[in-house]
Amino acid sequence: MRKDLGKNMLFLPLPVVVIGTYDKAGKPNAMTAAWATVYDFGKVFVSLSPHKTTKNIKATKAFTLHFATKETAVISDYFGIVSGNKEDKIAKAKVHVIKSKHVNAPIFDEYPVAIECKLHSLEDGNLIGDIVGVSVDSKYVANARVKTDKMNLICYDMTDHSYREIGKKIATGFSCGAKLKNKGE
Numbered sequence: 001m002r003k004d005l006g007k008n009m010l011f012l013p014l015p016v017v018v019i020g021t022y023d024k025a026g027k028p029n030a031m032t033a034a035w036a037t038v039y040d041f042g043k044v045f046v047s048l049s050p051h052k053t054t055k056n057i058k059a060t061k062a063f064t065l066h067f068a069t070k071e072t073a074v075i076s077d078y079f080g081i082v083s084g085n086k087e088d089k090i091a092k093a094k095v096h097v098i099k100s101k102h103v104n105a106p107i108f109d110e111y112p113v114a115i116e117c118k119l120h121s122l123e124d125g126n127l128i129g130d131i132v133g134v135s136v137d138s139k140y141v142a143n144a145r146v147k148t149d150k151m152n153l154i155c156y157d158m159t160d161h162s163y164r165e166i167g168k169k170i171a172t173g174f175s176c177g178a179k180l181k182n183k184g185e
Contacts, residue, residue: 013155016068016163018079019046020106020114021056028090028097028106029056032080034156036065039128044117046127052084054122061119062103063129066111070152073163075110102133112137112151 014034021029031053039045044065048054057063068076075093082089090097096109100116107114113136117129140147153166 010159012157012159013164013166014158016073016076016154016156017046018066018068018072018076018108018111019048019053020064020066020108021053021062022060022104022106023052023056024059027088029053029084030079030089030093030095030106030108031084032068032076034158042131043120044115044129044131046129048122048125048127050125054127057119057122057127060104062100062105063117063119063127064100064103064105064107065115065117065129066108067113067151068154068163069112070154070165072110073154076154077163100133101135107135109137112140113146 015036017033017036019031019033021031023029029052031051033046033048035047037045046065053063075095078093079089090106098107098109100107100114102116103118105116107116113134115131116133116135118132120128120130122128136146140150149169154163155166156162157164
């Protein structure tokens, strides 16, 4: 039996991403968002209300996205609950900032993956970025493959406002369903 929850917002899992920007003066800022996804080939989408981050993106036309991990959960949560207008979040969290090679935005060294984006559009809270570079901490790359299973990535569970570690691999996509493909009707 199923329980009807009505029009309750329930979408699982949500990636926990940290958006990196510079302001007009070149000061780095970070903001956590959970409503992010791939938009199209070579593009990302993030749903954002107006923030210092959106102001920075409009000014610099660039941003970075970082995937949060079990090890960065505390600073990632902090980046989402405190306004960059009120505190220097970068200094307080003591993250290490690296200048992106491809865009005018910071990379935070504590995060294993950084997606470097140029602003495609930002309208009505819909941020779309063109991916122009991706960098990965070398300890997560072997034989030219990214080892996401070693990153301890987390997701946001909106049912109880918790962060959950993403688990082990259970199957291979575009493959495990093949055994049903040609099964008799």
